[in-house]
Amino acid sequence: QQQVKQSPQSLIVQKGGIPIINCAYENTAFDYFPWYQQFPGKGPALLIAIRPDVSEKKEGRFTISFNKSAKQFSLHIMDSQPGDSATYFCAAGLTGRRALTFGSGTRLQVQP
Amino acid sequence: DTGVSQNPRHKITKRGQNVTFRCDPISEHNRLYWYRQTLGQGPEFLTYFQNEAQLEKSRLLSDRFSAERPKGSFSTLEIQRTEQGDSAMYLCASSTFAAGNYEQYFGPGTRLTVT
Numbered sequence: 001q002q003q004v005k006q007s008p009q010s011l012i013v014q015k016g017g018i019p020i021i022n023c024a025y026e027n028t029a030f031d032y033f034p035w036y037q038q039f040p041g042k043g044p045a046l047l048i049a050i051r052p053d054v055s056e057k058k059e060g061r062f063t064i065s066f067n068k069s070a071k072q073f074s075l076h077i078m079d080s081q082p083g084d085s086a087t088y089f090c091a092a093g094l095t096g097r098r099a100l101t102f103g104s105g106t107r108l109q110v111q112p
Numbered sequence: 113d114t115g116v117s118q119n120p121r122h123k124i125t126k127r128g129q130n131v132t133f134r135c136d137p138i139s140e141h142n143r144l145y146w147y148r149q150t151l152g153q154g155p156e157f158l159t160y161f162q163n164e165a166q167l168e169k170s171r172l173l174s175d176r177f178s179a180e181r182p183k184g185s186f187s188t189l190e191i192q193r194t195e196q197g198d199s200a201m202y203l204c205a206s207s208t209f210a211a212g213n214y215e216q217y218f219g220p221g222t223r224l225t226v227t
Binding site for chain 2 (some may be wrong): 004006032034036041042043044045046049089091093097098099100101102103104105
């Protein structure tokens with residue numbers, strides 16, 4: 001059973017645009033929601049993370065929006081650049097269990 | 113470089129052979145994780161260590177898989193009698209022991225191809 005559903009599967013935006021990637025989770029016990037960026041041939045790199053006690057968190061050009069009642073969270077990339085072209089993964093973690101459950105990924109392409 | 117390192121980066125083996133991968137975590141990190149990532153998918157959890165103790169194993173970790181972290185520093189993941197379905201990227205991650213800290217930092221991975 002997939003516990004974290006991510007959409008869209010792929011996304012193309014123009015430079016300067018604001019791509020939005022969405023994730024939905026099923027387990028209401030999840031209490032940690034990170035986003036990772038992965039370039040081809042590399043391991044995932046932690047971008048930003050949020051806890052369910054806040055509705056939004058910003059770090060640089062990256063913003064997470066969190067909707068606890070809807071069990072959804074999303075990543076917004078402001079002023080996107082071609083260098084942001086990568087695969088993005090959302091994940092969810094549960095207190096007492098150290099494993100992260102990942103979404104299936106979104107391949108983002110930012111065109112110059 | 114003080115990040116997580118993994119060796120080898122690539123491994124090609126024939127079906128039925130045994131393979132072993134190594135992970136060196138960030139030096140002050142007590143926790144170490146192994147994940148598997150297949151093409152077009154997100155990482156899937158395999159197992160987790162706190163210091164030298166293996167505290168959790170996924171159902172994905174069949175009897176052919178074994179992981180160790182003997183001195184609480186580096187870890188090895190061994191796959192015995194490899195199958196073509198084992199072809200994947202094997203990722204290692206580490207984190208600190210601080211209470212409530214979930215930040216996991218990943219290494220570059222070992223890509224396994226079973227022919």
